[in-house]
Ligand SMILES: Nc1ncnc2c1ncn2[C@@H]1O[C@H](COP(=O)(O)OP(=O)(O)O)[C@@H](O)[C@H]1O
């Protein structure tokens with residue numbers, strides 16, 4: 001199960017990603033959860049309570065990037081390797097989260113640098129490809145875009161999920177992202193409507209997308225969990241939890257149907 005989660009800032013990607021990762025781990029999946037969002041707070045929705053302030057995102061490990069690519073991320077115009085060695089990095093970088101989830105703080109290259117072929121971006125892209133093509137189940141919490149995914153990597157991702165609210169802005173972002181995804185050959189894209197506060201809002205989202213994986217209601221419990229420094233997974237009676245559980249079950253079912261189709265069963 002390799003899933004990339006994206007969408008406009010604030011729509012609830014990280015809440016969903018962290019909760020989904022924990023639910024999958026409880027089902028026995030061997031999950032790596034990657035934080036590829038500059039706002040990085042996936043650790044808290046995963047339920048890591050310790051301070052991770054000292055943890056440096058891979059994107060900012062200048063010495064390592066220089067060691068592996070042959071060029072400093074701060075020097076422009078230098079010649080560097082486009083295929084740096086990364087095979088040892090997942091094990092070196094992950095830290096343990098509850099339920100056996102492995103958490104990696106990847107980060108992202110700051111705007112202006114993103115999308116460019118610079119040592120840090122090449123490092124992140126190669127790293128993500130390594131993890132997505134490996135044996136673990138992977139959940140990637142991304143920013144509003146798919147810069148870290150190229151054609152070579154997209155083939156390893158089972159699905160891209162765009163989270164949206166019932167607002168024209170966030171739905172527009174979700175649509176753009178899905179177009180970009182199909183441009184790089186990532187066919188399986190889904191939409192999740194989050195913070196849905198009424199039937200009208202649900203209808204509004206339904207009207208705009210035909211690939212909806214699920215709807216998560218606006219649920220004050222999510223905020224309460226956040227304010228108390230708790231992960232949503234610890235609120236199993238909340239509506240948001242129940243909805244995410246349904247979405248998780250659907251993802252698992254679809255994944256296994258597909259596998260058995262491939263194996264001809
Ligand atoms: N279903 C929901 N109901 C109520 N609040 C939510 C819900 N999902 C997320 N939130 C809140 O919305 C804010 C943004 O969520 P977050 O997951 O950090 O979004 P993103 O990662 O997309 O920026 C947080 O304060 C979070 O607690």
Ligand SMILES: [Mg+2]
Pocket residue numbers: 013014015037039041
């Ligand atoms: Mg986030």
